[in-house]
Amino acid sequence: MTRIYISLGSNIAREHHIRAGLxxxxxxxxxxxxxxxFESEAVGFAGRPFYNLVVGAETELTLAELCRQLRAMEFAHGREPDAKKFAPRTLDLDLLLYGDLVCQEPVAxxxxxxxxxxxxxxxxxxxxxxxxxxxxxxxLAEHWTAYDKASQRLTPIPFAWMPAHALA
Known part of the structure; x- marks a missing residue:
C-alpha cells in the first residue's frame, strides 16, 4: 500500500462537485x-472563488493507473478534455504525493x-x-509556518461530508 495525498478543487457548483469528488x-x-x-480566490485567472481541500488515502494502484483514474473522475464530473490550465473547474483532482516518490512521468x-x-x-x-x-x-508544518500567508487569502468554511453509502 502506498500513502497518497490528493487535492480537490471546484469553483462551479462547488459543494456538489466537492462531495461528488470525495x-x-x-x-x-x-x-x-x-x-x-477552504475557500480561496482563483489563482492565475479571474474567476469565482474555489473550494479546496486535501485528502489522504492508501492505494494499491500503480502511479499510472491512479493518474488515469483521477483524470477519468474529472471527466465524469464535467471537466472538458481540452480545458485550459487556468480556468473555472467543476472538479480538479491533483495528485500531490505518492509515497515519497520524486518523478516527472507520468506526473511531476x-x-x-x-x-x-x-x-x-x-x-x-x-x-x-x-x-x-x-x-x-x-x-510540511515547517513549510506552512514559513509560508507568506498574506500572499493568498484562504478561509476555512463549515463543510461536513460522509461517504454516500454511509447515508443509505
Missing part, C-alpha cells in the same frame, strides 16, 4: 482522511503547488504536519 475517491481508495475545506511529483499555493499547503500540512517533503526534507 464520494468517487472513497469508492476508489476506501477510507479517506479529509482536511477542512511531488506536485510543485505544494510549496506555492496556500490552498494546497495549508490543508496538506493540517493532515500530515510531520510528513517530510520528498525534495526539501522539511516537515
Amino acid at each position: 464520494d468517487a475517491l472513497h469508492e476508489l481508495c476506501g477510507p479517506l482522511e479529509v482536511s477542512r475545506v 511529483l511531488p506536485r510543485g503547488e505544494i510549496l506555492t499555493n496556500a490552498f494546497v499547503l495549508w490543508p496538506l500540512a493540517e493532515l500530515a504536519p510531520a510528513l517530510l517533503h520528498p525534495e526539501t526534507g522539511h516537515p
